[in-house]
Amino acid sequence: MLLFLQDMANNDKIILPEKYYLDNFKYVLNFVLDKYEPLLSDTEIAFITNFTTLSEDGQCLYVRVSNRKGQFFRKEKLIYPEITNLDEAHEELLGRNFLVSKPFLEIDECFQLINIYNKPEIIQILKPLDVEVDMKLKKDELILDLLESCDTEILQQSFYTDSIITQGAREELDMVKLFFFGHNHGDMSDFVIRDVGHAKFMEIDESKLGTSFDSREEAEAVMQLSQLNKEFYLLEDAVSPLDVYEWFKAIEIGYFLNMDKAKQRADKLLHKVGYHLEKHKYFEEALELYHFSSASPLRERRIRIYNKQKDFDKSLAQAKQILEDPNDNKEYYIAQDVINKLDKKLKTTTLRQKEGITIPVDASYQNRVEQGALVYFEEEGYQGYHSENSICRNVFGLFFWEEIFDPKYNSLHQPLQRNPSDIYGKDFYEKRKDAIAEKLQNTKSKKQLSKILETSAQLHVGISNPFVHWETSMLDTMWQFLAFAKLKQVKALLNEMAIDPKNRSTGFPDLFVWKEKEYSFFEVKSPNDHLSEKQLFWLERFQEWGVPAEIALVEWR
Template sequence: MASARPELADRYYLDNFELLIASTRRYHPLFPAEQAQQLAQFQTLSEAAQRLLVRLLGRKGAWFRQSKLRYNDINDMAPALAELSEQQLLVSGVPPRDIWLQQVTLPELKQLPVINDAGLQRLPKAALIQTLLASDADCDSDGWLLQANQQLDERWWQLQCQGLLQLLQLLYFGNRNQDLTQFVVSELGLQRFEQYRLDASTQSFQQTDELQTALNLAQLADEWDELLRQKLPLDPVDFYQRLPKPQVQPQLERRRQRLVAHLGRSAERLNLWEFAVACYQQCQAWTANERYCRVLQQQLKLTPTAVIAEQLVQGLNQLWFSASNEAAQQVAHRLAKRSLPLLAPLCAEPTLTALARPLVAANHLAGQQQSLQLNADFIAAAPRVEQRTATYFEAQGYQVFFCENALLNGLFGLALWDIIFAPVAGAFHHPYQRAPQDMYSASFYEQRADAIEQRLTAILAGETAIIWRHFTEKQGLQNDWVNWSLLTEPLLTAALAAFSPQFIYDVIRRLLKDPKHYRSGQPDLALFSSEGACRFIEVKGPGDSLSDHQGYWLQFLGRYYPAELYFVDYV
């Protein structure tokens, strides 16, 4: 029977917020003036007022009805509200019409004279709100809203310090979207994390204006997301004028470029081709370079000029050379193939590297495809086709592990564990990370290249003791690459006995090339014979098919050990 989930303390949410403040203390001297003042004000509040403010910060939106504020741990709401108002962390007022109408209940709306006079009582709430928002000047006037709120006899409060929470979240989590639930997971002892350095030497930002820029970018990103969510008119050119200039600080520049890429995509939808090109030219992400080539291709259809043709040739070649995996190469290859008829009349002999180096199809598995029919005994042995196949091969005398992505990823995570969690500026923001912030970007290798190359050289020379040491010393600690439930001691023992140093070296090299892409698609089963020889098997049940990603992994592994695709059926 599962153990009961531990109870959280009454003030756990306030404890978490205070931990958020304490853990970002190294940044406090850099806080912009507004957030520094709000933090100082928060720290002077009574506990009741602090509890209320943190509760409100955790809710959606900035406007709240006083009559709806009920918390068991805050006995007297009025003094807490008065204290927050005195510090100007909350202000009293009447919200905009759309917010007011959304938060008022349907029975309350139906009591308003404007509803009764117009005979709208039978409408559902959504239609009622739409009608009121689209109505004439009577509904638009402040007088109408003030009169309606007076009849409702409601007091409203607006938060004034969302920027403080957003800044704390940015500094602690490294993004604006993650919330405080991770604290709870750790407090209850459900996860244990590696201990890595968090101090001034590893912090992301060194200047106040960098923090302000981070906050501005987060707010602009929120605004853009809200425009998309509400399907409101978008003006990418106007929005671009509000972005900060290109940044020297790498994290800020990546965030800026993500927004610029969004603007480029919006410009495409509006047929603003030149502006889209200008956006994509500022972005380093491979997906932005792909969009750049597609826009040039479209421009060439509309305005076939030698200048655009030359830009497209350069863009396509760069797209091919920067492709970090086979899927990206396929995209570059197809784009080049479609572009060739457009380029031929304008370029005497367009050199497209993607066409000069033909791709090997993902399903090109000569000698690697097998069929297997399982009878009722194996069907009854397990619920999943992979487990049934594992049972079959165990009956053939193999030691079989259902490991999917756990084995090769685990070797990567164990071999590089200390490097993954090394103190690199901007890599870690809080004590609950399973990997550094840049784990899945090119900067992971770039910022640790010397240490990685030294480790790879040692592994190629047959030094695998570091893998065992990390397996033993780090048991149970969170690492994005190590699945402790599947990477067991018997599996690791068999793998290290069977794998050559060259194989381990090449696997780590492959994963380093594109960690996000290559961490998935690996075979389901690892088999080891009585002599210790390894064999990889990808299992496909009736109606299932092989993805390109899985096919390329089988091709890669087949250069070293038998790596087969088994189509399983039942008799």
Template sequence: MTPSVKPANSVLVLPEKYYLDHFNEFITYTEVHCASLLSSPHIEFIQRFKQLQHNTQCMFVRAVNRKGSFIACSKMLSYEEIENCQQQLDALLEIRALRHVEKSDVSLLLGTLNKAQLVELLCAQNVLFKKSAPKAELLRLAKALTPSAVVQHEVCDDIKVKTFVNEWQYLLFLFFGNLKSALDKFSMRDLGVLKTRSKSKQQGPRFDDIEQAQSAFYFAQLQQQLATISEQELLVLAQNQAVQQSPVGIIANEYAAHFWYEIGCALFALDNDSAKTQALAFWRLSSHHKAQERLIRETYKLDKAQAKSTLEAILESPKDDELSLFAFDFYQRKFNQAKLSVRTQRLREHSTKLYIDEVYKDRVELGVKRYYETLSLPDEKCAMGEKNAVYQSEYTSERKEQPLKNSQELQNGQQSVEHTRVSHTQVYRTENRLFRALFGLTFWHELFNEAQRATGSEFDRTPRLIKENSLYQELEEQVEARLALFTQHHPHATTSHAMGYITQVASRHYGQPNGIFRWHSKMLEIIGVFLQHVDGQCVASHLRAMAKNYQGLKDGYPDLMVIEHQQLRFEEVKAPGDQLRANQLVSIEALQNAGFNVGVCQVEWRYNPQQPYVVVDVETTGGCKPGHRITEIGAVKVINGRVVDSWSSLINPERRVPHFITRLTGISNDMVEDAPLFCEVIDDLERFMQDCIFVAHNVNFDYGFFKLEYARLERSFSMPKLCTVREMRKYYPGSKSYSLGNLTKEYGLSLDNHHRALCDAQAAAELLIMVNEKKRHA
């Protein structure tokens, strides 16, 4: 039974013995759903707990929830809700749920002691050490002590050893499917911090039988052990033949593949030829594509013929797309003398080059998105259609399959206004979100309601068929029936019927955790636009490929979806120095095979004259602190080296304007008394600044005030920003002062009404134009 959560002063609080309720809920689930997966020690563990008195049960669960194999009894005596804590601990010792420290425990125990305990232990044995010695040195000295000396020391009197750690970890593994989760997730659920799936008949055991469960648990433990293992322990573990046993079941195979790959990497990193040989043996066992890649590379160094034979075998019977891509690439370069890798060749031969302002260095996808959107703006929003010949010939995309129209006009230096007007380009950031959401919503019923044992427990976000990559294998008929939504009307279906179904699923299940995609407000809008511009057969083809191999096609999707002249294409965006990753190339090729238009966009940082800038200046009641407010805003829009528009307004700061501010700016309380509030101009101002780079002299001051004002309205503010102080220092070095007043004097610029927002913004705009002129000729 789920424990109740009581509201207290609008704060959720848990019942006094919530941990016991959670433990009982956990045990009940285990007995109902996992009875066939329990061996005698696990059954005895549960029965031993049930036979305890109530208060002893509470102490038992408290001990269970303590991390590690050791507990300090002194820390277990402060639970006010448990009657006579010491008596309950004694009861746990009596039934051997806890025991005293033994010599065999010392090696592990020493690693759990704090510095003060290690010092106490060493002093008792008259070991010499520096007071300033780090804990690692103290631990090294302590490990040299005899186990009997450690056990007999009073430090160990307070420490007891759990006897049920392995049984407990196994039960947790059955419930959560991993070794990282614990019962604190129940508390997070009850407090509303963690959202879980509702309990249903489709929840059940993760494994078909106990052999599969124990095999998966064994390899999961081995993988976890690698994180903290010493070099000597690693070598001992590698010699253990049991770690090479064949895994049983899909989940165990996955854990084993990762373990063998990781232990191989750890061994190969040692300066030891024997260890490197062992590493190759572990990689041969692993089905992980990275293990196979490492194995082939190292085999090639030792035996080229063997490497060639292995590559040919992979290419003849491909099982993993990323491994097949690597095998083809490696084979071409090593045995067919290909000079370029598949990825490099793709970038060079099938890509578009765009020149984007360097202000987007940390947000390259946004820069490309705004580049395309700027090209399609109506004339009055884009410098009255002034796209000069230099810009059109040098800065537009060099897309071979879609050459720019009106090339003759461009050669003659004329404007290409018509091309701009009809574009109306729409650009969406999609990456993995589009196809994951489309896949999850399309097959929601099959994944969560149709499949047997759809999820293990309410805490499972990812359905079993996704984890096991077996959706199409188990539910082929149902999958094909669902794909018919995209194709049933005629060969080139409009997909409107599919969109209706997807909308219904989203409405019914919105917000439910699913482990496939994240819900967001524009998800259905993006899916709707996508389905309006594509062939239903293409959609069905790719969703079928995902159903057959979701793990191979769950990521690596292009960054942008671009709709230009009513034609849809995808673009993967690469900043200078970026390479196509293997998973990206796999997904791109899968989309192309399904019939989608996909390209790669290579970005170079260069001044783009068609990038709109909004140069802003704010006057305020004081410094950029939460207590101060804006009194005036001036904004100037610059495109292609010209001021094309301006916006300004006094703002009621809803507080007094200090006298020294009035003396500095000329803005008085009387002037702002009837001025609009920031909340009354925000929408108009936001439209004015749309798609622009935010520019100001000492930009963080003005930008900071905007963020504060937006935050007061519970809205977020985020724009790429540029500082004219920094830019002037870079492109016009040597000035004694880079204040706005000094720069305008030095370069003969107008500043008739300094410290009024629009005047200062206009002056800063002139500085920006000077900087961009330098960039244009750089």
């Protein structure tokens, strides 16, 4: 049964309970233990169990620390009125390993430790050490200089005092949060956003919620990839590209690529590392990485390297392979352009842009080109709106609301989920194509279409949907478009977007303008702007369906 949060955005300021964060934390622990206990390790179960036996002050202090950014905190800087005795809570957590004292710090940890002090405090602590560093340096530069010129152990002894609080059980908590949120960037602040009314989420009977992971192996793979991403960010500026390459070769990337829940993250890591090598002109090494997967944009990157190497046969072969089964619109047009170039034709996007109409726009709009173009059309007697993607996304999100959020597709895993987990993957359409086709087939009139949209908007008003913009002006413009569009045009649009919501929910023309019984979309281009592959895709689809759409080439006056 679907339930909906009441709209609180316009209410008086909401005051949360004093220990709201503790209630939310306990909810997460209980949720994960109930739904994922068979997948939890013994240490994670012990973490959850032992947390419940802490004093309330101890629980509050641990949650407060775990919700803060960073690894080290100064006890004297932690002021929480609801914690009766901070010192006792601190000692309790130390004795139970929920807070720890680290005997040895890595270089990056030592940086984090010193960074919790301000610069005058750092200088004061350094005075007895007789350290030769330039005290005029900025704080970050001063710390880096210290780490290069001083023994790490001495720095740790000087800055790591008994009043330093260091969170324990980090790995256990990170896994618990991974199971709850389904990804590594989950944030407990989502509870606050919901509770103060800044966002409204779909509420679904928890018995109908799916699971983020079906096996422990999947969860560990996602966690490992998160750690590898962090390692890469540390390495890319610290070591040579060849060292990064050797680091990556030691990773069994094929293991992650063969796992459904990890593949998308593994593809992203491949792209990041490959592009890092490519930027530094290690083309063969980059190509080696790009050949591990055919995901977008790895095949596109191969083409770009082949062209730089003037290996046009391989470039053409790759382009033909893409055209047989493109991942997305951008990849398709890039492959098409490879073939056009060999035939000495201009880029597909360039050819289409040359067909646009030229409009004079006052030069004062150079930083607001779409607004300037809208002024031009208004002077020509049109009404208009800078709609960009909002019109089509609103129609899609409202029409397919039930199909997007239906829990039977196992894409809703927790109550704070803004987007179904498969919303931007290829599985979205595969799971729902029968329901999508049936709904489109059963919508036989514009009146029926409008009724579906109106009912959806009234029933779900204000609730977070990845496609719907609830601003009144955006919804009004959607209705204006629907007043002009034919049913078959709208149905074609909806079906096209559903096939690939990730890549086909953007790239729509900037402006929507109308006058009496005529209307048009316009993609606005300043003299130095170029048409993208996504934008070309929608211009071609609109032309195919008879939806008026054009390129407006701005000429400054």
